Amino acid sequence: MLRLGQAVLAVAALLPLSSSQKVIPLSGSDWTLSDPGSNVSVPANLPSQAHLDLYAAGIIDDPLFALNEFSQRWVANSNWTYTSAPISGLSSNGSSTWLLFNGLDTFASISFCGKYVASTDNQFRQYWFEISEILSSCGNEADRVLAVNFGSAPEIANQIASQPGQETWPRGVEQVFEFPNRQFIRKEQSDFGWDWGPAFAPAGPWQPAWIVQLGNEEVYVRNSIIDIYRQGQLNLLPPDQSQPWVVNASLDYFGQLPDGASLSYTLTDLQNKTVSSGALSDLNSTDATVTGSATIPDGTVDLWWPSQLGPQNLYYITISLKSSSNSSLASVTKRVGFRTIVLNETPISDAQLAQGIAPGNNWHFDINGHEFYAKGSNFIPPDPFWARVTPQRIEQLFQSVVAGNQNMLRVWASGAYSPDIMYDLADEYGILLWSEFEFGDALYPVDQAFLDNVRQEAEYNFRRVNHHPSLALWAGGNELENLELEIVSEYYGPEALAKYTAEYETLFIGTLLPAVFENSRSISYTPSSTSNGWQSLNFSNPIPIVERYNNSPTVTNGSIYGETDFYNYDPIVLYNNSALPVGRFSNEFGYHSMPSLQSWRQQVAEADLSFNSTTVLLRDHHYPAGGLNTSNIANSSAGQAQMTEAVELWYPTPSKTDSVANFSAWCHATQIFQSDLYNFEIAFYRRGSGLPNRQLGSLYWQLEDQWVAPTWAGIEYDGRWKVLHYTAKDLYEHVIIAPYYNVTTGDLSVWVTSDLWEAVSSTVTFRWYDWSGTQLAVNTSLSANFNVGAINSTEVLQLVTTDVLGDYNLTNVVLHMTVEAESSLPNSADKLTFRHDNWFHPTALKDAQLVDPDLGLTYSNSSKNFTVTATSGVAAWVWLDYGAGAVVHFDSNAFWLLPNQSREVGYTVQSDTTNGGWIDTVTVQSLWDQTQSTTVGSIGNGSSSGGTPTPYTGAAAVKASVSVLALLAAAVVALL
Ligand SMILES: *[C@@H]1O[C@H](CO)[C@@H](O)[C@H](O)[C@H]1NC(C)=O
Ligand SMILES: *[C@@H]1O[C@H](CO)[C@@H](O)[C@H](O)[C@H]1NC(C)=O
Ligand SMILES: *[C@@H]1O[C@H](CO)[C@@H](O)[C@H](O)[C@H]1NC(C)=O
Numbered sequence: 001m002l003r004l005g006q007a008v009l010a011v012a013a014l015l016p017l018s019s020s021q022k023v024i025p026l027s028g029s030d031w032t033l034s035d036p037g038s039n040v041s042v043p044a045n046l047p048s049q050a051h052l053d054l055y056a057a058g059i060i061d062d063p064l065f066a067l068n069e070f071s072q073r074w075v076a077n078s079n080w081t082y083t084s085a086p087i088s089g090l091s092s093n094g095s096s097t098w099l100l101f102n103g104l105d106t107f108a109s110i111s112f113c114g115k116y117v118a119s120t121d122n123q124f125r126q127y128w129f130e131i132s133e134i135l136s137s138c139g140n141e142a143d144r145v146l147a148v149n150f151g152s153a154p155e156i157a158n159q160i161a162s163q164p165g166q167e168t169w170p171r172g173v174e175q176v177f178e179f180p181n182r183q184f185i186r187k188e189q190s191d192f193g194w195d196w197g198p199a200f201a202p203a204g205p206w207q208p209a210w211i212v213q214l215g216n217e218e219v220y221v222r223n224s225i226i227d228i229y230r231q232g233q234l235n236l237l238p239p240d241q242s243q244p245w246v247v248n249a250s251l252d253y254f255g256q257l258p259d260g261a262s263l264s265y266t267l268t269d270l271q272n273k274t275v276s277s278g279a280l281s282d283l284n285s286t287d288a289t290v291t292g293s294a295t296i297p298d299g300t301v302d303l304w305w306p307s308q309l310g311p312q313n314l315y316y317i318t319i320s321l322k323s324s325s326n327s328s329l330a331s332v333t334k335r336v337g338f339r340t341i342v343l344n345e346t347p348i349s350d351a352q353l354a355q356g357i358a359p360g361n362n363w364h365f366d367i368n369g370h371e372f373y374a375k376g377s378n379f380i381p382p383d384p385f386w387a388r389v390t391p392q393r394i395e396q397l398f399q400s401v402v403a404g405n406q407n408m409l410r411v412w413a414s415g416a417y418s419p420d421i422m423y424d425l426a427d428e429y430g431i432l433l434w435s436e437f438e439f440g441d442a443l444y445p446v447d448q449a450f451l452d453n454v455r456q457e458a459e460y461n462f463r464r465v466n467h468h469p470s471l472a473l474w475a476g477g478n479e480l481e482n483l484e485l486e487i488v489s490e491y492y493g494p495e496a497l498a499k500y501t502a503e504y505e506t507l508f509i510g511t512l513l514p515a516v517f518e519n520s521r522s523i524s525y526t527p528s529s530t531s532n533g534w535q536s537l538n539f540s541n542p543i544p545i546v547e548r549y550n551n552s553p554t555v556t557n558g559s560i561y562g563e564t565d566f567y568n569y570d571p572i573v574l575y576n577n578s579a580l581p582v583g584r585f586s587n588e589f590g591y592h593s594m595p596s597l598q599s600w601r602q603q604v605a606e607a608d609l610s611f612n613s614t615t616v617l618l619r620d621h622h623y624p625a626g627g628l629n630t631s632n633i634a635n636s637s638a639g640q641a642q643m644t645e646a647v648e649l650w651y652p653t654p655s656k657t658d659s660v661a662n663f664s665a666w667c668h669a670t671q672i673f674q675s676d677l678y679n680f681e682i683a684f685y686r687r688g689s690g691l692p693n694r695q696l697g698s699l700y701w702q703l704e705d706q707w708v709a710p711t712w713a714g715i716e717y718d719g720r721w722k723v724l725h726y727t728a729k730d731l732y733e734h735v736i737i738a739p740y741y742n743v744t745t746g747d748l749s750v751w752v753t754s755d756l757w758e759a760v761s762s763t764v765t766f767r768w769y770d771w772s773g774t775q776l777a778v779n780t781s782l783s784a785n786f787n788v789g790a791i792n793s794t795e796v797l798q799l800v801t802t803d804v805l806g807d808y809n810l811t812n813v814v815l816h817m818t819v820e821a822e823s824s825l826p827n828s829a830d831k832l833t834f835r836h837d838n839w840f841h842p843t844a845l846k847d848a849q850l851v852d853p854d855l856g857l858t859y860s861n862s863s864k865n866f867t868v869t870a871t872s873g874v875a876a877w878v879w880l881d882y883g884a885g886a887v888v889h890f891d892s893n894a895f896w897l898l899p900n901q902s903r904e905v906g907y908t909v910q911s912d913t914t915n916g917g918w919i920d921t922v923t924v925q926s927l928w929d930q931t932q933s934t935t936v937g938s939i940g941n942g943s944s945s946g947g948t949p950t951p952y953t954g955a956a957a958v959k960a961s962v963s964v965l966a967l968l969a970a971a972v973v974a975l976l
Contacts, residue, residue, distance in 0.1 A: 020094060020215030026146070027208045030085040033057075035078045049105060049204035049387045050080040050150070063384070064707045064717075065603050066615050069198040070630050076179070076201035077152050084146040087211060090135065094213035097135045098254060099146070100128045100222060103207025106187040107151040113138035114145070122186040123206070124417055124438060124457040128222055128254055131211075146211075150203035154192070157181040167445045169500070170492045173484060175441035177624040183442040186453055189414035190381060195622040196592075196702065196711035198384055206387045212254075219255035219321070221330045225463035226317060229522040230340055231295065234539055236524045238342050241369040244298055245338055248521075249280060249319045250291035251330065252463065257285060260324030263292040267300070268316045275300045275315065290321060296338075303368050304337030304469040306407040307430030308734075310827030313337060314427060314469070337427060337469025342366045343524035345533035357694045360559035361533050361548075363584035364696035365408075365432070365472060370826070373689060373755035373791050374432070374697035375732040376401070376408035377714065378588060381415035383706050391421045396719050396887075396910055397704055398429045403889060403908070404714075404725055405732035408432040410529065410587055410699050413478035414440035417461040426470035433470050434587075434699075436529060437512055439477030443484050446506045454507065458515035466520050473524050474516050476508035480528035481549065482565055501549070509543060517544070529587050532562035560693045563587045566681075571646035574677050577684060577740055585697035586685045590712040592622055593643060593674035593724070594667035595705065597660070598884045599716040603708040609663050612640060619709040639710065646673040650844045652931045665930050670710075671723040672877055672927070675894060678724055682731040683738035686753045690793030700728065719887040719910050723879070726893040730836070735788075737764055737796070737819040739840035748840065750797035752819050754788045760834070761787040762821035764796045770812045771851045772873050773899035778813075780804050801842045812849040814874055815840040816898065839896050845876060850928045853899065857924040865904040866890075868924050870897035875926040880905060883921030886912040897926075 026046055033044035033053045042057035054060045054075060061068055090097065099112065103123060110117040115134045120127050138144055160166065161181040174183055178193030179201055193199030212220045227248040233239035247265060263280035280292025302313040314337050321329040344362045353359060365374055382397065383389050401409060409426075411418055413436030426433050437458055444450070465471060485504060489497045508527035516525040526533070527547060535548035548561055564583035567590065573579045594600075600609060600616075608615035618630055622639035625632065647653065647669040654665030678700055688695025705713040714724035731738075735754045741747070754760050763785050768778040780799055788794045797817075805813055818837040824830055841848055851873030857880075858867045868878055875897040880890050887910040897903060912918060 020091075020213070021218055021220070022089070022091060022094065022213040023220070024087065024089055024211040024213075025208065026084065026087075026210055032083045034081050034083065036081075037078055038074070044082055046082065046084075046205045046209060047103070047207050047387045048082075049202035049206055049385050050078075051075055051200055051202050052204075052385055052388055062603075063200060064198070066605060066608065067618055069200065070618070072200070073628070076154055076199075076203070079149060079151050080203050081147055081149040082205055086142045087144045087146060088141060090141075090144060090211065091213060092136065092139070094132075095216045095218075096130055096132045096214050096255065098128055098130050098212045098214070098220065099209070100126070100212055100220075101205065101207070101209045102126050103205070104148065105150070105202065105204055105206040106153050106185060107156050107203075108205075109149045109151070111147045111149075112145070113143050122453050122457050123188060124186055124461060125453075126223060126460045130254075148205055153185060153187055153201050153203060154179045154181075157185045157192075160184040167447070169443050170488065170496060172487055172491065173443050173500075175624075176626050177621065178628055180627065183444050186438075186457060188381065188386075188416045189438060189440055189442070191384070193621065193624060194380075194414070195624050196380060196709070196713070197621065197706050200384050202385055204387065214255040217256050217258040217323070219253040219257050219329055221251045221253050221321070221332055223252040223460060223463055224319065224332045224334070225250045225519060226319070226334055226336060226467035227520045227522050228336060228338060228467070229520075233340065233521045235517050235521060236343065236345065236534070236537055236545075238344060238346070238366055238369065239340050241340070245296040245301065246293055246521075247296060247317065248291070248293040249317075250289050250463070251319065251321060251332060252289050253330065254288070257287070257290060258323050258329070261285065261290065261329060262322050262324075263290065264320050264322065265294055266318045266320070267296065268318075270314060270316070272316075280319070301338045304339040304427070305430065305827060306367060306372070306432050307402050308405070308407060308825055309367065309372060309430070312428060312430045312469075317467075334467045335424065335427065336467045339368055339469045340366070340522070341432070341472050341524075343473050343526060344371075345526075345537075352694070356692060358558055358560045358692035360561045361584075362694075363533050363561070363563050364694075367432075370757065371696060371791060372407075372757075372826075373686070374408040374585070374699065375755070376406040376410070376432075376699045377703040377728070378699055378701045379409040379411045379433075379703050381706055382704055386416055386419075389419075391425070394422050395425050397715065398425050398431055399908075399910070400715055400719070400721065400725065400889065401431055401703065402429050404729040405734075406431070406728075408434060408472060408697070408699060409703060410434040411436060412440070412702075413475065413529065414438055418465070420465065423465050423468035423470055427468050431470055432472035433468075434473045434475065434529075435465070435471060436475040437477055439480070439508075441479050441483060443480075443488075443500055443504065444507055446503045451507065451511050455511055455515055458512055459519065462515055462519055466523065471523060473526065475525070475529040476512050476527035478529055479565060480504060480508065481532070481547075482528070482530040485549070505547070509545060509547065513543060513545065530563050530565040560584060563697070565589070567591075569642045571642065571649050571673065574646075574650060574673070575680055575741055575743060577742065580681060580684050582688070582693050582695075584693060584695060586681075586695070587697070587699050588701045589678075589681050590701035591642075591646070591674050591677050592620075592639065592710050592712050593670040593722065594710050595708050595713075595716045595722070596667055596671075596720060596881075597664035599708045599718060599720060600667070601884060602718065606660075609660050611644070611663060611666050612637075616640075616710075619707075621709065622711075643670040643673070643710065646670070649846070650676070651846050652850065652927065653846070654930045655933075657933045668723070668879065669930060672894075674712075675723040675727040679727050679731050679738075682728065683736065683753070684740070686731070686736065686755070687738070687740070687751050687793045689753060689755070689791050690751075690789070696791070721889055721893075723877075723894045726890070730892070730895075733834065733836050734825070735760060735819060735821055735823070735834040736836045737817050737838050739815070739817070739838065741801075741840065741842070746800045746802040746842075748797070748799055748801050748842075749795050750817055750840075751793050751795050752786050752788050753793035754821075754823075754834075755791050756823050756834075757790050757826040758823060759787060759789045759792075760821045760823045761785070762819065764817060764819045766797060767816045769814050769816065769874060769898065770808075771814065771849050773851075773870075776808060776813065778804055778808070805842065809849075810842040811847050813842060814848075816896075839876070845927060848876075850876070852928050853897065853926055855897075855924050855926060857922065859919060859922070863904070865906050866922060867902050867904050868897065869902040870899050870926075872899055873928070874898055875928070877927040878903075879925050881923050881925070882918050883914075885914040886918035888912075888918060
C-alpha cells in the first residue's frame with residue numbers, strides 16, 4: 001500500500017490565477033441557524049446540517065442517544081435558515097459575482113442582501129448563481145448577508161406526492177421505512193429511514209460554498225472530468241491492453257471564456273517529476289465547458305492495482321487553460337492512476353465453455369485485463385449526518401477494509417455520492433469503489449423535470465470523481481430489477497410490468513446511461529444492482545444496452561446470468577448449501593446481529609441494557625416500522641426474534657447470572673451466528689470460482705454501522721470490529737480450506753479455494769478429535785496433495801460422516817483441517833507462505849459436548865503480543881475482548897485452539913483514550929464460557945473456571961499504570 005505521508009492530499013486545486021479573480025470561502029463558524037417557528041437562533045457552521053448545530057448549541061440532545069430519533073422529529077418538520085455574518089472583502093467593481101454551492105440539503109431558498117436569488121431542490125447538485133446585479137445595488141457592507149432557508153423535506157415530499165396528476169405506484173413498490181415519499185425528492189434516501197439506521201431527514205448546507213468574483217474574460221472552473229482509457233476503448237468492453245493511454249480532460253466553468261483559449265497538460269509522479277506534458281488537441285469549447293485530449297507516450301506510466309494485486313501507482317495531472325496571449329486562465333490538478341477496470345458481462349466464449357464454464361454471460365470485473373476475485377462488503381453512509389464525517393473516520397474504515405483482506409466496496413445506492421476524500425483514500429489504499437447513483441428500493445417519477453434534475457445531479461457527480469483509479473463501476477441503483485420489478489411482476493400482472501419496466505428504462509437506461517457513456521470511455525455501467533446483465537450491447541445504437549429480464553440470476557437451462565442478492569432470515573439456512581443462489585457474483589447477503597455491550601453503552605442508558613427493552617427493540621429497524629408510528633413494535637420484535645432463534649438453534653444459550661453480563665453474552669452469541677453464517681456463505685461463493693458458474697465476487701452486507709443498533713454491520717459505529725469482521729478477514733485470505741456439509745445425507749466435502757493468479761500445489765492435513773482434544777482414529781486420510789489453479793477451487797476430501805464416524809458420537813467429534821502453500825501475490829515476485837485452517841463439527845454446537853478449554857492469556861510488553869493458550873479441551877470461537885475507551889483491532893480473533901496450542905496475537909490501536917490502559921482490560925473466552933456464570937480468563941490467569949466469580953459492578957474499571965499481571969481483578973470486571 002502506498003502512503004502519501006500522514007496528511008491527506010488535496011486533490012483538486014482550483015487556483016485563482018488572475019489578479020481580479022476573488023474566491024471567498026463561506027465555510028466556517030460565522031453563521032447563525034434560526035427557525036422563527038420555534039424561536040430558535042443559535043450559532044452555526046458551514047458545512048453543516050441543522051441537527052448538528054442544534055446539538056452543539058444544547059437545544060437538542062445527542063440525536064443518536066436512546067430514542068431521540070423519535071423525539072427529534074420536530075427538527076425535520078421545521079424550516080431552518082442559515083444566515084451568514086456580513087460578507088466582507090467583496091469588490092464592487094468586479095465584472096461578475098457568483099454564489100457557488102457544492103451541496104444544499106435539500107429544498108433551499110437563497111437570498112443575498114435581502115433579495116431573492118434562487119431556489120434549489122436537489123441535495124446532490126452543485127449550484128451556481130450570478131449575483132452581480134444584487135451586489136451592485138447593495139452598497140452597504142453590513143447588508144451583504146447570505147441567507148439560505150431550508151424547507152422541511154418530509155413536508156415537501158408529501159406535498160409533491162399529493163400534487164394532482166402525480167405518479168403513483170402499486171402498493172408495496174415503495175419500500176417505506178419511516179418518512180414516506182422519499183422517491184419524489186432528490187435527497188439521501190436513507191435520510192427517511194432504512195432497516196439499519198435512524199430517520200432524521202436532516203437539512204442544511206452540507207457541502208462547502210464560495211463567493212467568486214471574476215473580471216472580464218475570466219472563468220472559474222467549478223468542476224472537471226479527467227477520463228483515462230486505452231485508445232479505442234468502449235465502456236463495458238475489455239480494451240486492448242497494448243493500446244496507448246488517452247487522457248480526455250474537460251473543465252466546467254462559469255464566466256467568460258476568451259476566444260482562442262487553449263489547454264495543456266503536465267503529468268508528474270508523486271515526487272513532482274514531470275513524466276509527460278504537452279498540448280491537448282481536439283479542443284471543443286461551449287459556453288460552459290472546454291474539452292481536449294492527449295495521448296500519453298508508451299512506457300511513461302506504471303499501472304495502478306487494487307490492494308494485494310499490485311502497487312497503487314499514482315500521478316498528478318495538471319490541466320492548464322490559457323488565453324491566446326498565453327496568460328493563465330485556470331488550472332486544475334487531480335491525482336490520477338492508470339488502470340482499466342471493466343464489468344465484463346460478455347457472453348461465455350467457446351474457450352471458456354471448453355474449460356467447463358457454464359453457458360450464459362460473464363459477470364465479473366477485469367482489472368488491467370485480468371480477471372480477479374472481488375472480496376469485500378457494502379458501504380453505507382457512515383453517519384446519519386454526512387456533514388460531520390471526517391476524513392479520519394473514512395481512513396479508519398478503509399484501514400479496516402484493507403486489514404480485512406477486502407479489495408472492493410460496493411458503495412450502496414441510497415446514501416450520498418461519495419466525497420472526493422473517500423475516493424482519494426481508496427486510491428491510496430487500493431480499494432475499488434463500486435459506485436451507484438442514489439436510487440433504491442422504489443420506482444421513481446419520470447416526468448421531464450425530474451429526469452432533467454437527475455441528469456444534472458448525475459453529470460456533476462460523475463464528472464467530479466471519474467479520474468479516480470479506485471472507481472470500479474457505476475450502477476443505476478439498488479435492488480431495482482431484482483426487487484422492484486419483481487414485485488410488480490409478481491403481484492400486478494404483465495400490463496403493469498410493461499408500464500413500469502418502460503419507466504424504469506426511461507430513468508435508468510435512457511437518462512443515467514448517457515450521463516455515463518457521453519462523459520467517459522473508461523467506466524462500466526449497469527442500471528441495477530442486482531441484475532442479470534445486458535442481453536446485447538451494440539455501440540452503433542444510441543442506447544447500446546438491451547437489458548436481460550425474466551431470467552432469474554440462477555441456473556436456467558444450464559445458462560447462468562448476473563449477480564445475486566440473497567437474504568433468508570430462517571436460521572436453519574446455516575450450512576445448507578442448497579439454499580444459496582448460484583450466480584456469477586454475489587453483491588449482497590447477510591443477517592443482522594447485536595453490537596457489543598461496549599457500543600451499546602455509548603448510546604443507551606444502563607437501565608435499557610437488555611435484549612428486549614423498549615429502547616433496544618425500537619432501535620432495531622429490521623423489520624422497519626413502515627411509517628412514523630413507533631407504538632407498533634411487532635416488526636422490531638420479529639427482527640430481535642430472528643437473532644434469538646438463531647442462537648437457540650445453533651449455540652449454547654447464554655446463562656450468566658448478572659443481567660448485563662447475560663445481555664453482553666447474548667449480543668456476542670448473535671455475532672457468532674452472524675459470523676458463522678457469513679463464513680459459510682463466503683466459502684460457498686468463493687468455491688464457485690472453480691465450479692461451472694465461475695463465481696468471481698463476494699460482497700457481504702454490510703461493512704459498517706452508522707449508529708449503535710442491531711444491524712448487518714461487521715464494524716461498529718466507533719470502529720470496533722464485531723466477530724464478523726475478524727472471520728471475514730480469515731475467509732478472505734488468498735488460499736482457504738473449508739468444509740461443505742449436507743446435514744441430511746451426511747455428505748462432507750472439503751475444498752481448497754485460491755484467488756492467487758498462479759496455480760498452487762501443496763498438501764492439506766486432516767485430524768479428528770473429540771472435544772477434550774484427544775485425537776480420534778477415524779478411518780479417513782490424514783493428508784492430501786492438491787493442485788488448485790489460478791482463481792479456482794478443488795476438492796480435497798469427500799466422505800459420508802455416518803460411514804466414517806459410525807463408532808463415534810457425532811456430538812463429540814470435530815475435524816481440524818489445514819492448508820499451507822508457497823506462492824506469490826499477483827504482480828510480485830516475493831515468495832510467501834499462505835496458511836489457513838478451519839474446523840468442522842457434524843452437529844450444532846449447542847449439542848456438542850464442549851469441554852472447558854481452560855484458556856490462558858498472557859501479554860508480552862516486549863513483543864506487544866498477547867498469547868492465548870488452550871489447555872484442557874478444544875476451544876471454539878476464542879474471543880479476545882477489551883473494555884471501553886479504545887478501539888483496538890487484534891490481528892486475529894474468533895479462532896479455534898487445540899489443547900496445548902497457543903496463538904500469539906498482535907494488535908493495531910485505532911484510538912485510545914485510556915493511555916494504554918485498555919491492555920489491562922483484555923480478556924479471553926470461548927464458546928464454553930457463554931454458559932458459565934460470570935468469569936472469563938484474563939491476562940496472567942489461565943483459569944476461567946477456577947477463579948473467584950467476580951460479580952458485575954457496573955463500573956468500567958480500568959486502572960492504567962499498574963503492572964499487567966496485577967490486574968486480574970480489574971480485567972475481569974471490565975469485560976462484563
Ligand atoms: C415552512 O415554510 C413553508 C413555506 O413558507 C410554510 O408553509 C410552513 O408552514 C413552514 N413550516 C413550519 C413548520 O414553519
Ligand atoms: C510537489 O509539489 C507540491 C506543490 O508545489 C509541493 O507541495 C509538494 O511538497 C511537492 N512534493 C514533493 C515530493 O516534492
Ligand atoms: C463539442 O461539444 C458539444 C457539447 O458537448 C458537442 O455537442 C459537440 O458535438 C462537440 N463538437 C466537437 C467538434 O466535438
